[in-house]
Structure formats: C-alpha cells, structure tokens
Amino acid sequence: MVVVGGGQAGLAAGYHLRRQGLDFAVLDADPAPGGSWQHMWDSLHLFSPPEHSSLPGRLMPVQPGETYPDAGHVVDYLSDYEKRYDLPVQHGTRVDAVRRDGDSLVVEADTGTWRARAVISATGRWSRPFLPAVPGRSVFTGRQLHTVNYRCPADFADQRVIVVGGGNSGAQIAADLALDGNVDVTWVTQRPPRFLADDIDGRALFDVANARRRALEDGRSDTGGVASLGDIVAVPPVRAARDAGLLYAKPMFARLTADGVRWVDGSQSGADAVIWCTGFRPALAHLVPLNLRGPRGHIPTDGTRALSEPRLHLLGYGDWTGPASATLIGVGRPARDAAREIAQLR
Ligand code: FAD
Numbered sequence: 001m002v003v004v005g006g007g008q009a010g011l012a013a014g015y016h017l018r019r020q021g022l023d024f025a026v027l028d029a030d031p032a033p034g035g036s037w038q039h040m041w042d043s044l045h046l047f048s049p050p051e052h053s054s055l056p057g058r059l060m061p062v063q064p065g066e067t068y069p070d071a072g073h074v075v076d077y078l079s080d081y082e083k084r085y086d087l088p089v090q091h092g093t094r095v096d097a098v099r100r101d102g103d104s105l106v107v108e109a110d111t112g113t114w115r116a117r118a119v120i121s122a123t124g125r126w127s128r129p130f131l132p133a134v135p136g137r138s139v140f141t142g143r144q145l146h147t148v149n150y151r152c153p154a155d156f157a158d159q160r161v162i163v164v165g166g167g168n169s170g171a172q173i174a175a176d177l178a179l180d181g182n183v184d185v186t187w188v189t190q191r192p193p194r195f196l197a198d199d200i201d202g203r204a205l206f207d208v209a210n211a212r213r214r215a216l217e218d219g220r221s222d223t224g225g226v227a228s229l230g231d232i233v234a235v236p237p238v239r240a241a242r243d244a245g246l247l248y249a250k251p252m253f254a255r256l257t258a259d260g261v262r263w264v265d266g267s268q269s270g271a272d273a274v275i276w277c278t279g280f281r282p283a284l285a286h287l288v289p290l291n292l293r294g295p296r297g298h299i300p301t302d303g304t305r306a307l308s309e310p311r312l313h314l315l316g317y318g319d320w321t322g323p324a325s326a327t328l329i330g331v332g333r334p335a336r337d338a339a340r341e342i343a344q345l346r
Contacts, residue, residue, distance in 0.1 A: 001342060002027060002107045002114050004098070004286060005122035006089040007035020008078060009316030012055050012331045013120045014087040016339035026087060027109055029094040029127075033082050034075035036126035042152040043176050044071045047168075047233045048329065052203045055081055056332035068201075068235065074328070095123075098312070099289045105311050118342045120304075121287060122315040125280035125326075132278050136256030143273040147173065150275055153180035160184040160270055162261060165277030166193045166249065171232045173277055175241035186269065189249040196230040198239060206329055213323040282317045304338040311345065313338040 003013045006028030017024045032038060045068040046053050050060035053069070060077045063069040069077075082089055090111070097108045098119055107114040129146040131137075137144070147169045153176055163174040166189030174187035216222060232238065241247040253261035260270040281297055292308050294300040304313040304321050314321045315335055322337075324330025 001025075001118050001120070002105075002116040003120045003122060004095045004107065005035070005124060005316070006030070006033065006082070006087075006091065007037075007122065007124050007316070008055060008328055009122035009124065009325070009331045009335065010035070010089070010120070011078060011081055011085075011087060012335035013122055013313075013315055013338060014089070015056050015081075015085055016332075016336045017120075017342070018085065018087070020339045020343040022339070022343060024088065025114060026089040027093040027095050027107070027114070028089055028091050031092045033079040033089065033091065035078065036124055037071045037074040037078065039126065039148065040071040041147075041150045041173065041176070043237065044172065045069065045235065045237075046071075046074065046328075047201050047235050048203055048206070049201075052206060053328040055328060056336065058084065060328070095286045097289050098287055100309075116311075118311045118313070118345055120313045120315055120338055120342070121284070123283040123286070124316055125282055125318075128281045128283045129276075130279045130281050131276050134256060135254070136262075139258050140256040140260075140271075140274065141258050142260075142271055145273070145275055147275070147277045153177050153183050156183045156273060158182060158184075159272040160260075161186070162253075162269075162271045162274045163187045163277060164189075164252070164274060165279070166190060167231050167277065167279065168233055169279075170277035171195075171238050171247070172235065173275060175238045175247055178241045178246035179237060179244075186271075187247065187249045188252050190252050193232055193249045194230040195232045195234050195238075195242070198234045200230075201233060201235070206324055206327070210323065287312070303341075304334050305341060313342065 001022050001024035003010045003026040006026045010026050014026050049067055050062050050069055054060045063073040093109050093111045095107055095109045099106045104115040105119050129148050150173055161183055163170055177183040177185040254264045255262050262268050290309055292299045292306055298320050300307040301314055304315055306312040316326050318326050322334030325334045
C-alpha cells in the first residue's frame with residue numbers, strides 16, 4: 001500500500017494500516033514532518049484545546065501556558081507521532097502520478113516508482129491556494145500574496161494592506177495585522193462576515209459535525225452541520241480585535257488599480273499589499289491519470305473510497321471524504337474505515 005502525503009491525514013492512515021497488519025509506505029513531499037502546520041503563520045493557534053485535537057492512539061500534550069496550542073506545538077506533536085509509531089514516512093518524495101497497471105496502481109514519484117494494491121491519497125489543500133479572478137489583478141503594482149505566504153505583521157510595518165476573505169484565515173490575518181498597530185489594514189469580504197458565537201470553538205463544531213453524521217446515517221433530516229452556524233470561529237485574537245473596534249469588514253472592492261483599489265461607489269484607496277485569504281482547492285494533480293474528476297474538482301467517493309476506482313481512497317481534504325475529516329480530531333474515523341476496507345481487498 002502507498003499513502004501519498006504525510007501530514008496529519010497520512011499519519012492517521014499509517015496508524016490504522018499498521019493496526020490492520022498491512023505493509024505500506026508513506027510518501028511525503030515536505031522534507032520535514034508536520035504537513036502544512038510547519039508553513040502556517042507565526043501567531044496561528046488551534047481553535048480547539050489539545051484533547052480535542054488528537055490523532056488516533058495518542059493525546060496531544062498540553063502546551064504550557066496555552067489553552068489553544070500554536071502551530072509549532074502541532075508540528076512537534078506530529079513529528080513525535082511519526083516516530084512513536086515508527087511510521088515509514090519518506091520525506092522529500094513528491095508523487096507526480098498514480099496510474100493503473102493490471103491489478104496494481106503504480107505510484108510515480110520524483111525519487112522512484114512504487115507498485116501498490118491500494119493507495120490512500122492524503123495530500124491536503126495547502127499546496128493549492130486559490131486566487132479568484134478579480135478585475136485588475138494583473139495591473140496592481142504592489143505586493144500580492146495568499147494566506148500560504150503570510151508570516152507576521154512585521155513584514156508589513158507602516159504599509160497599507162488589504163486583506164480579502166470572509167473565512168477564518170481572512171479574519172485571523174486581519175486581526176493579527178490590526179492588533180499589531182503598525183499596519184494600516186482594511187478587511188474586505190464578499191458578504192457580511194458571519195461570526196460564530198463566542199463560546200463555540202472546535203469542540204462544539206466537532207459535536208455539531210458528529211450530530212449531523214448520526215442524523216444522516218439514521219435517515220433523519222439534515223441538521224445543517226457546521227456551516228449553518230457561521231463561518232468564523234471567534235478565537236481569542238479575533239475576539240480581541242473585534243471588541244477593540246479594529247475588525248470590521250468592508251464590502252468587496254470593484255477592481256484593483258495600479259496602486260490600490262476602486263470601490264463600488266467609484267472612490268479609490270491606495271494599497272501597498274493585498275493578501276488573498278480566498279481558500280484552497282484539493283491537491284489532486286497526481287490523480288489526473290486515473291481520470292476520476294467529478295463536479296467542483298472533487299473525486300466522487302463513497303466514504304473515502306473513490307467510486308470509480310475501489311483501490312483508491314481519499315482522506316482529509318474536506319467533509320466530502322467524511323465529516324470533519326480535514327481536522328485533527330476528525331480524521332481518525334475515516335482513516336480507520338479506509339484501512340479496514342483496504343484490508344478486505346486481500
Ligand atoms: P496537510 O497538512 O496539507 O498535509 C499534506 C501533506 O501532503 C504535506 O506534508 C505535503 O507535503 C504532502 N503532499 C502534497 N502533495 C503531495 C504529493 N504530490 N506527493 C507527496 N506528498 C504530497 N484543523 C483542526 O483540527 N484544528 C484547527 O485549529 C485548524 N486550524 C486550521 C487553520 C488553518 C489556517 C488551516 C488552513 C487549516 C486548519 N485546520 C484545523 C484544518 C486542518 O487540520 C489542516 O488543514 C491540516 O493541515 C490538514 O491536514 P492534511 O494531512 O489533510 O493536509
């Protein structure tokens with residue numbers, strides 16, 4: 001078996017493949033453990049406490065002094081997890097293609113080729129940032145970057161920065177810049193931001209996702225899930241910026257100009273940088289040779305199994321591969337189910 005991707009989803013897959021007694025390799029493009037957590041911005045903290053942010057088998061330890069651990073703590077936890085379970089992760093190995101060849105799937109990477117009876121793809125979304133087609137994007141002469149390139153406010157000292165996006169990343173990066181005090185930040189969103197109630201963190205969201213899964217499994221009506229509650233978790237820095245009156249959103253601008261933006265009413269503002277917090281797409285380019293793509297760029301699945309290729313499972317990515325499967329606490333269950341199904345292929 002081959003697992004493509006060694007972030008949290010790939011490690012959870014490895015844990016359960018091992019429990020099924022299967023031989024496998026985990027191929028991971030990053031040179032070091034931790035998946036995308038090692039690339040996130042400096043001030044980022046989890047939206048759940050450690051006991052609600054754990055992979056199967058091992059609780060995330062508490063980070064001293066922090067209710068919500070930071071990204072560095074998650075990297076340490078994942079590095080330790082990989083070692084503790086002796087998971088065979090080959091870092092620095094990028095998979096370019098997965099193809100069918102008789103009874104096997106052939107996995108072609110930059111360091112070699114593997115034949116596998118089954119493949120679990122767990123490549124996440126971080127490596128596929130999405131930028132919307134906005135008029136004037138190519139004429140703007142300032143700096144444009146995506147969430148994936150943002151590190152800290154010091155990189156924008158004394159600059160006018162426009163943050164675009166009404167999700168968690170947009171709110172958190174706008175709050176980070178606003179609380180710093182040395183950046184002139186404007187936050188713009190396509191529709192008015194929808195904050196979750198202050199007492200809802202990742203714990204409550206996981207409970208809501210579970211209640212929805214149970215309702216759907218029991219044939220009851222859809223409870224609406226997490227998206228029905230709002231888009232933005234009011235993590236402490238977001239709450240602090242909002243309560244200080246520093247975090248309010250303007251409606252999206254009409255276009256970018258050479259040195260800023262033009263608003264819908266025709267007025268203009270100068271800007272030195274635009275940070276696009278406009279989301280991601282699943283990183284599935286290596287699966288193109290299998291020709292499985294369905295609507296919205298997703299591959300249709302039953303649970304984690306690709307409908308048209310039973311030897312391929314998709315793990316993480318989003319709710320379409322299992323409720324909350326793109327979270328630390330939620331990926332364990334679909335990883336277990338995928339490993340059980342793969343064990344039955346024997
Ligand atoms: P990743 O962590 O992206 O790992 C994918 C791995 O696959 C990487 O190591 C990459 O190198 C590798 N890879 C990619 N392509 C290839 C290839 N072709 N060949 C080989 N390897 C490849 N979840 C929570 O539970 N709590 C939170 O508080 C939380 N906060 C979040 C905050 C932000 C800003 C974001 C973006 C997400 C957050 N999430 C949170 C969601 C989720 O937990 C993370 O996105 C998580 O990193 C997803 O894990 P993953 O293993 O699916 O993907």
